[in-house]
Amino acid sequence: MFMGPDARKMTPSPMTRKGLLANMLVSSLALLAGACRRFAVRRIFISKKLEGINLSGLDFYNANLENINLSRARLVKTNFSFSSLKNAKLTNADLRHADLSAANLEGADLRGADLRDAVLRNATLKKANLVEAYLYDADLGGADLRNAVLVVGVADGSDMNAIRNELVITGLVHYVHLRNADLAGAAVSMKWKQFIRQQGVRNFNTIVWVQ
Secondary structure (H helix, E strand, C coil): HHHHHHHHHHHCCCCHHHHHHHHHHHHHHHHHHHHHHHHHHHHHHHCCCCCCEECCCEEECCEEECCCCCCCCCCCCCCCCEECCCCCCCCEEECCCCCCCEEEECCECCCCCCCCCCCCCCEEEECCCCCCCCCCCECCCCCCCCCCCCCECCCCCCHHHHEEEEHHHHCCCCEEEECCCCCCEEEHHHHHHHHHHCCCCEEEHCCECCC
């Protein structure tokens, strides 16, 4: 008569049990880390003291941060990839080496922000204010800069020569700083073509110029 498989073969070996326990522990720690991150994000949302806060190195991947005020905040190497920062206030924020790839920054106020070496690949910056923002060596490949505010105080379409002349006369001209930024495939308003060319950006010939 068939008696079925040996019962001893159905009992997990000590190594198998250890492996299962290890996997359960790893899964539990991952869930705990996710819960802690969500709790930290909620705390930040309800906080009233965000201006000047230090959030360097934190992970806000795919977070909804619309209309948040992070003026003067320290955000060095912070991960905002795929997050929504629509209409966020980031004036004078320190965003060096921050990851803003595929982030939605439409209408965001980035005046005076330090974005040196930041990653903004495929980010949406439509209607964002970038006046006096420093994007030296930043990666703006594929970014959408249509109707972004790049220069104020001079007529639309002014080049660097006109800007410098106006600075001497009035001192009221302000503009974005893009030296050595990578704009490969970025969409930029045609009116600033000459200004962008004179900024010394990388991959100028691959920029998508739009009306």
